[in-house]
Amino acid sequence: MDAPKEMEQSNNKFIVKYRQQYYDISEFMHKHPGGINTLKGLNDSDMTSRFMKAPPHSDAAMYLMREYKVDSSEYESTKKSHSKNTSSENGIELLQHPKESEDTNNNQLDESMEHLVDWSKAMLPQIKNITKYYDEWVHKPVDRPLRLFGPWYLEMCTKTPWWVVPTFWIPVIAVLAGLEFQAKAKSTSDVAILSGYILFGVLLWTFLEYVLHRWVFHIKLTEDSGPWLCTFHFMIHGLHHKVPFDPMRLVFPPLPGVVLASILYSPISLILQNHNPRIILSGALLGYLCYDMIHYYLHYGNPKASHHLYDMKRYHYQHHFAHQDLGYGISSPFWDNVFKTRIHLRKLRFQLRWS
Ligand SMILES: [Zn+2]
Ligand SMILES: [Zn+2]
Ligand SMILES: [Zn+2]
Structure with a gap:
């Protein structure tokens, strides 16, 4: 009984890859200042090249993006177990496991400052x-x-x-x-x-x-x-x-x-x-x-x-x-x-x- 529910949950997710990191932007899409239509077709794909061609994103926008990060290894494993039938549309690169040689540390634009406060307590x-x-x-x-x-x-x-x-x-x-x-x-x-x-x-x-x-x-x-x-x-x-x-x-x-x-x-x-x-x-x-x-x-x-x-x-x-x-x-x-x-x-x- 649990399996279909889990499947449904993962289908509701909108996962994108940017550089070597995965992001679940399902909750963010309607909030995206650059519109929801500009994110069309990005689900389960590597958006790096499209992101580069888009109007530039501010440092604040890059900081906000960190909020939607998902654990790459966790995502890879759910991906494998569901092994959806994906096809390459719109020339968007499909998700792949990062290669050993790829730089996995190039999206750390600025370190988070959120360790300064405890978000579980009164601010x-x-x-x-x-x-x-x-x-x-x-x-x-x-x-x-x-x-x-x-x-x-x-x-x-x-x-x-x-x-x-x-x-x-x-x-x-x-x-x-x-x-x-x-x-x-x-x-x-x-x-x-x-x-x-x-x-x-x-x-x-x-x-x-x-x-x-x-x-x-x-x-x-x-x-x-x-x-x-x-x-x-x-x-x-x-x-x-x-x-x-x-x-x-x-x-x-x-x-x-x-x-x-x-x-x-x-x-x-x-x-x-x-x-x-x-x-x-x-x-x-x-x-x-x-x-x-x-x-x-x-x-x-x-x-x-x-x-x-x-x-x-x-x-x-x-x-x-x-x-x-x-x-x-x-x-x-x-x-x-x-x-x-x-x-x-x-x-x-x-x-x-x-x-
Ligand atoms: Zn305002
Ligand atoms: Zn944007
Ligand atoms: Zn203001």
């Missing part, structure tokens, strides 16, 4: 021990479960499904704007003016999106950055770069969102006190809501090639895996143009699909 208390290496470590992505706190009740609070954000913020925005409209909109021209203020709030958000992402979330860290700064950085944005495929750590949780909004609102309400600051706030919150939903979509959606979000998805993946000090815009590259941090996307001869 947040460990950040203070690695401040010297933190900046480098946090920008090397992995694909594994992250636990932030030891106690389950604290850990629970660190996970936010995407739908929590609109469920919380839509009523807040509606009530805030509704009350202001009720009190101030006496004529159609009032409605037009107030709508203009909402639009101003949305545009103000796009600027805040850039400022926060660039100068708060990517605050400059050095070897001398203290334990509190590193821990703070990890909590607000570092973890998203370390575990970019964790869907529960992607959107901003409402509670710290309220705190951040209150901090930002105080100076803005003072400066704009004669300009309907509450209406502007509702517009800014609407802008934020769209930003967070777009960010989630960029990670999990499959936008069509003609769509603005197709370019933004590629753009954001470049920010994650290639140019972490560029490309801070999520909804658009507008402020990256203004501040000269724009990433120019490579023109591809093919379209990418992610599902």
Whole structure:
């Protein structure tokens, strides 16, 4: 009874060989920033030559690849016992046992830094021990479960499904704007003016999106950055770069969102006190809501090639895996143009699909 089950399991695997190492990328294919369609036909084959011809992969991408390594000898033995009927299609080299003469040590681009921390334990208390290496470590992505706190009740609070954000913020925005409209909109021209203020709030958000992402979330860290700064950085944005495929750590949780909004609102309400600051706030919150939903979509959606979000998805993946000090815009590259941090996307001869 066990045999067919085992067989099924191994058939679900998507094993590729790169240089002298095997990788099981079945869990990774949908996450591959370079698309799922570009991996077609690679199952059970040596992808080295195709990898070389593909657009170059960043150091962060090579680091991430280590996550999917499988034990070569184990794979060889299951391969032998199942001895599938393989044929050479698309000129892709079939898997073979590495020859004695082949260099078996040429894919060690950089040594893993993951021995610095214990992934089976709560991560947040460990950040203070690695401040010297933190900046480098946090920008090397992995694909594994992250636990932030030891106690389950604290850990629970660190996970936010995407739908929590609109469920919380839509009523807040509606009530805030509704009350202001009720009190101030006496004529159609009032409605037009107030709508203009909402639009101003949305545009103000796009600027805040850039400022926060660039100068708060990517605050400059050095070897001398203290334990509190590193821990703070990890909590607000570092973890998203370390575990970019964790869907529960992607959107901003409402509670710290309220705190951040209150901090930002105080100076803005003072400066704009004669300009309907509450209406502007509702517009800014609407802008934020769209930003967070777009960010989630960029990670999990499959936008069509003609769509603005197709370019933004590629753009954001470049920010994650290639140019972490560029490309801070999520909804658009507008402020990256203004501040000269724009990433120019490579023109591809093919379209990418992610599902
Ligand atoms: Zn790739
Ligand atoms: Zn970032
Ligand atoms: Zn992201």
